[in-house]
Amino acid sequence: MPFxxxxxxxxxxxxxxxxLIAGVTDLLxxxxxxxxxxxxxxxxxxxxxxxxIRGESVARLRQRKEPGVSGS
Known part of the structure; x- marks a missing residue:
């Protein structure tokens, strides 16, 4: 029973x-x-x-639009 x-x-x-749910299930x-x-x-x-990440919250990094930090 994978989890x-x-x-x-x-x-x-x-x-x-x-x-994601369908893809992970299919992969397994x-x-x-x-x-x-x-x-x-x-x-x-x-x-x-x-x-x-890198010592800062993702929220702060997103505010500065840091490379490698995706999101809305």
Whole structure:
């Protein structure tokens, strides 16, 4: 029973989340021959203020439009 936990900053659409869930499930079926009925995918959204990269929050880096920091 695979369990995959995807952590993202907020701002991902419902459609994008569904595509991630389907894609990860398909990958586990193809690569590891896992049963999709017992494959669990959880997406956790984290506020950009609570996610840090290079010593700063993602929210601050996005405000400055730092390279390599994507988001809305």
């Amino acid at each position: 995959v936990n995807i952590k993202l900053t907020t701002g991902v659409s419902t459609e994008q989340k569904q595509e 079926v193809r690569v590891l021959n896992k049963n999709p009925a017992s494959t669990h995918v959880v997406i956790e959204e984290i506020d950009p203020e609570n996610w840090g």
